[in-house]
């Protein structure tokens with residue numbers, strides 16, 4: 155097993171200070187969001203309506219439920235009838251690097267182990283896709299059912315949020331293999347960021363719109379709903395088109411679906427696409443993802459900022475992620491990457507950013 159960073163790799167996320175601040179801020183933000191979502195004013199920036207006591211936060215029954223959920227997912231993950239796919243080659247083929255003076259806070263946040271496994275059970279891969287993503291859909295569904303119980307039937311806004319996010323999660327599971335080339339799997343260790351991100355942040359904050367709708371019903375007419383569906387469809391079309399084009403190209407550059415695209419050769423022998431989706435901006439998949447994020451918030455109306463939290467957080471996450479990826483690509487491809495940036499000057503939003 156390899157360390158995700160070499161001993162001289164530059165520190166990311168603001169180093170140990172940034173990592174320490176994030177480990178305090180993220181759980182606090184998550185609790186804040188959950189508390190304000192069920193309060194009357196639902197103010198994203200206001201103080202929480204009340205602070206729950208320890209006896210409310212600690213419930214052996216909930217812990218048992220959560221462990222059962224993880225156990226069930228782990229059992230399904232271990233089922234023998236599945237496709238086995240090869241992951242990316244490790245960066246340091248010949249030698250593992252173990253920095254002697256590792257920084258404990260930074261390492262705890264980002265994780266020291268790139269691929270922690272017990273036999274064939276890969277903790278990071280398992281957590282990235284299954285318990286959190288499916289848990290997110292289940293929480294959404296619970297909100298929908300509770301709304302039906304409270305108000306006789308689920309609202310149109312609730313149906314849209316559930317439908318859009320179900321499509322997103324279904325897509326991730328359908329294209330499961332593609333997750334192997336994401337930077338979480340190839341570059342980041344399995345530390346607090348991904349463990350907390352996958353198991354708590356995703357199910358509880360990504361379902362915020364559905365939670366908000368349960369407590370703050372929003373009227374939504376068919377014409378507006380149709381426009382929102384169209385926005386989600388455009389976002390999904392770009393997101394899926396861009397991701398599939400790159401994955402197809404990386405698997406087999408002579409595949410007829412991508413063979414005609416223009417490319418730049420790199421010193422590593424790999425090529426970079428400069429036409430098609432990847433000739434429009436350097437991260438077309440992020441653009442599609444952001445458009446979908448907007449469509450997930452719109453059914454919640456414009457009276458509150460809270461349902462737009464995901465869009466705001468996600469924009470920050472993707473801008474930061476883009477910068478990290480840029481750094482990694484510059485290291486991998488050097489001059490060829492500069493040439494790509496010259497040919498495709500915009501990062502995420504054409505003519506703007």
Ligand SMILES: NC(=O)C1=CN([C@@H]2O[C@H](COP(=O)(O)OP(=O)(O)OC[C@H]3O[C@@H](n4cnc5c(N)ncnc54)[C@H](OP(=O)(O)O)[C@@H]3O)[C@@H](O)[C@H]2O)C=CC1
Pocket residue numbers: 335336337338393397400404424425426427428432436437439440443471475479482483494
């Ligand atoms: N919902 C959520 O919370 C999140 C969703 N996402 C989504 O996950 C998906 C994956 O994102 P992510 O892992 O960040 O990165 P990408 O899928 O964008 O992959 C980046 C890698 O693609 C390759 N690449 C870049 N440009 C080109 C090109 N022109 N031609 C060919 N290959 C190229 C490079 O790797 P190489 O050359 O080595 O192949 C680069 O490191 C995205 O759709 C993103 O929106 C991401 C984070 C959070």
Ligand SMILES: CC(C)CCC[C@@H](C)[C@H]1CC=C2C3=C(CC[C@@]21C)[C@@]1(C)CC[C@H](O)C(C)(C)[C@@H]1CC3
Pocket residue numbers: 180282283322323325326333336338347348350351352355356
């Ligand atoms: C807690 C922190 C603020 C940030 C944690 C970030 C993580 C929640 C995200 C990092 C990359 C992710 C991806 C997905 C979910 C969120 C995390 C784990 C993803 C599985 C969502 C579904 C997509 O289709 C995908 C492309 C498979 C995503 C891969 C990256």
